Amino acid sequence: MAKNTRQKLIDAALEVFAEQGYQNSTVQQIVERAGTNIAAINYHFGDKASFYGHVVSHALAQTPCAEAADFGENQSPEEQLHIFIKWFIRNATGINSQPSFLDSVHIQEMMNPSPVLDLIVENFIRPNHMKLRAIVKALLPSDATEQQIRHHCFSVVGQCLHYKFARPVMERLYQDIEFTTEYADELARHIANVSLAGMRAMHKSQS
Amino acid sequence: MAKNTRQKLIDAALEVFAEQGYQNSTVQQIVERAGTNIAAINYHFGDKASFYGHVVSHALAQTPCAEAADFGENQSPEEQLHIFIKWFIRNATGINSQPSFLDSVHIQEMMNPSPVLDLIVENFIRPNHMKLRAIVKALLPSDATEQQIRHHCFSVVGQCLHYKFARPVMERLYQDIEFTTEYADELARHIANVSLAGMRAMHKSQS
Amino acid sequence: MAKNTRQKLIDAALEVFAEQGYQNSTVQQIVERAGTNIAAINYHFGDKASFYGHVVSHALAQTPCAEAADFGENQSPEEQLHIFIKWFIRNATGINSQPSFLDSVHIQEMMNPSPVLDLIVENFIRPNHMKLRAIVKALLPSDATEQQIRHHCFSVVGQCLHYKFARPVMERLYQDIEFTTEYADELARHIANVSLAGMRAMHKSQS
Amino acid sequence: MAKNTRQKLIDAALEVFAEQGYQNSTVQQIVERAGTNIAAINYHFGDKASFYGHVVSHALAQTPCAEAADFGENQSPEEQLHIFIKWFIRNATGINSQPSFLDSVHIQEMMNPSPVLDLIVENFIRPNHMKLRAIVKALLPSDATEQQIRHHCFSVVGQCLHYKFARPVMERLYQDIEFTTEYADELARHIANVSLAGMRAMHKSQS
């Protein structure tokens, strides 16, 4: 059975919104790619903003989240961190996924936070963050403060996301940058090294 | 003597573009805030895009850049790194500066790179990057590769910028975050610790 | 049943473009006369230039062309020429036709040729020209050159069109000019006489 | 002594108006080419329309008119007609003169007659017409009516002007047309032959 109009609209929107962002996309473009007509959006979803929310929800529901992933439960926290970072940076650099709709949304929401950001935080970022937090907590001294844990989490994530957000800048600073799977893994190794060293330093500074 | 129209337009644009971004801002809004009329933009700057470029150039010309700043030339590289990070994160978290126009532009250009990004990279980011690079190079083993130096620079910058780009997310993850000057300095201390530990780890791994 | 918007727009445009020319006409005027709104033009025809092309095509499709007309196939070439000229000048002087949109376009395109002129030449002028050419060829000596045929055609057409293009001048040179059907036929008689005499002179000059 | 601003504006306008027509030309373009500023036009000439009138008057004053030219006063009327046509068509086809400002104006005024047309008719077209009229009158039977004289004059002029007005059409009908001085003279010969044959036919039809 053919996809119904509603689904065709969402699929088309995932592409168009990812390519051009919410503001730059027109409903015309979306319905053209969906092979339907402009009134369908309003019929199925109300207005453009509401449509956008539905599309984001749909994308979140289908996105594999750290919660479900296996980061080597039986291995050392050090190894778990490395696996987490590898998984995270592969997604961030867009190698394992098509030019990611959610990444595009993520960046846009940094600029203009909208109710959509709440959806993303609660359904995607927070679970990931809690997963990372557990690993980090295991790596830090037992008396590490709440804030210290946070900061180390943010250090890990900040280093990873930089390769997503700042890529246009990196390409201008250095012309020879190319993001292959191998390079992503190399970056993961580097970030894991730095982060682990940073956490280990807390142990030493206490002794 | 009253500011001339050209200056009033730029001042108004700095506000409006910072608040709403390039796409969302209308020239109408800007000229209203400037107390002039729409044709003035065409007269002084051509079209909207060209106007945007002028405004960015103006902002860049007035922004203190790492090149000119003093990061403690006579102190140890470790101390220089700490000073650099403190300076960088204070700017990034928008404490030492006016509600930052350039930050807003920076984020927007990450999403939709335009010719303006080249301006920012060449006149702002690259000088800062080279300054940081010199410090990092002094901290790494003498046989550190070009790429290793880059990665450590990006780790430093990534950790700092995360507190600029991801702030909307952080505020949703944790309600109790507040960015004071003291907190910025605390973050700088943390990032410097992590980064230095990461660099020192390279020395050990060699021996 | 009321005419649909598309047709109303074309009808209004035929009037407005004819009265004021393409440049001087505003889409606002046209949609007002059509009793619709400005976005309808974009919906049905794209932009103003494309709309103009559609209107010209529409007018061409409804204009009787020499190809279909009967110029007395069974009569002498002399008589055919006279009939052709009579038909041509009646159209040119705007007696047999509505206040001529195509004439207006024709003149404008002489001043500022646009892609529309190609439409008119291929769908209107060239067929007429070929019809006249056949008649002229029959009237000239059998060894008349290609160019001689052309020149006699242009002489015929030039004399006729002068009463279209130069009418504002004629009205200023002589106040008592009035273009009735009878006068148009008198002009046709005159032009036919001159043209036939010119062609016959070629026969004499050969003997 | 350098040309004063007034003269520089007129010279620039002659070029710009000739190239683009009155409507398409902007005062900005003109003052740029004149190397002066936009307020000068209003200062010296009032508004754009008034400026246009001044430019036309200036051009008329400098244009050689048939009145002054010598068309072979001592030669036969036949020869005088040939000389007149040669002179006329050379001007019409723009060979003897730079891309003619007055020709451009002439065509535009056919489309949208303005007060400027009166200037041109009285100071340029009528003198030419009277000159031609005298020649034609000498060639026609002595009892030729007023209207017959007119019609023959218009036949001559119509044939000539066709090569000015309809050139865009001719270039589309035949790709191999090129207007050289030799070709212009050939056309003059043709038109003279046709016109003289037409006039002689009146003598015969009487006998």
Next chain:
DNA sequence: AATGAATGAGCCTTCATTCAT
């Protein structure tokens, strides 16, 4: 006499939304 600056009116186009079948 000349000029840089400023202005208001108008134009074309785009777009999300709604209407009517």
Next chain:
DNA sequence: GATGAATGAAGGCTCATTCAT
């Protein structure tokens, strides 16, 4: 449920004109 047609609001830009020095 689906669709082609229609619409109103708004935006960027152009241009002739005027102002103030």
